[in-house]
Amino acid sequence: MPNLIELKNICKVYHMGKNEVKALDNVSLNVKKGEFLAVVGRSGSGKSTMMNIIGCLDTPTSGSYCLDGHDVSSLGEKSLAHIRNREIGFIFQNFNLIGSEGALENVELPLIYRGVGHAERCRLAEDALRRVGLGNRMDHRPSQMSGGQQQRVAIARAIAAAPPLILADEPTGNLDSSSGHEIMQILHALGKIGRTVVLITHDERIAEGAERIVRLCDGHMTESGVPISVTP
Numbered sequence: 001m002p003n004l005i006e007l008k009n010i011c012k013v014y015h016m017g018k019n020e021v022k023a024l025d026n027v028s029l030n031v032k033k034g035e036f037l038a039v040v041g042r043s044g045s046g047k048s049t050m051m052n053i054i055g056c057l058d059t060p061t062s063g064s065y066c067l068d069g070h071d072v073s074s075l076g077e078k079s080l081a082h083i084r085n086r087e088i089g090f091i092f093q094n095f096n097l098i099g100s101e102g103a104l105e106n107v108e109l110p111l112i113y114r115g116v117g118h119a120e121r122c123r124l125a126e127d128a129l130r131r132v133g134l135g136n137r138m139d140h141r142p143s144q145m146s147g148g149q150q151q152r153v154a155i156a157r158a159i160a161a162a163p164p165l166i167l168a169d170e171p172t173g174n175l176d177s178s179s180g181h182e183i184m185q186i187l188h189a190l191g192k193i194g195r196t197v198v199l200i201t202h203d204e205r206i207a208e209g210a211e212r213i214v215r216l217c218d219g220h221m222t223e224s225g226v227p228i229s230v231t232p
Contacts, residue, residue, distance in 0.1 A: 148179030
């Protein structure tokens, strides 16, 4: 399979007063289309910075990033926003749902930004909610749902437009173990139908089900390989 993501010699430097902090230091990584990859690291390891660059939420200080064959390293915010909306489905730890809107309206929101017409938008959102097991909760607001259900709404929102890349940032971080297991099952099912899934996590157990694990420490990639089973 061809690569969807190609990071080459990526550095990201932040200036904090007189100090210079390298959040990523010469990191290179390829992710094939349809691959399920986990990026694992402790707080301060650089994984959030990597997520921001892969998700076109930030640009590298140096190095190149090609997404589906297109160099996006030095694009402006308007172009990056267009790519985010068209190419990437985001799933965040804190769900990022609009509390005053029902599940259906939350899922429809990125489709509105894409200019999808009302009838098609509604069809896509309803289909996505059914795929995550919330066909009977479409009118429920976030406050009327459990944490696991809210995260499923967030997944439906991410997949409704069928983007090639799903970027999941600590998607089970605010969930109990049972709900977290359900969310991971949905993500793995997405991988099986050809979606590229990049999972950002600090939890080795959550990362175990990935096809490949990349580990970061102090801005450096320390390991890239198949998952290692964690003994209970």
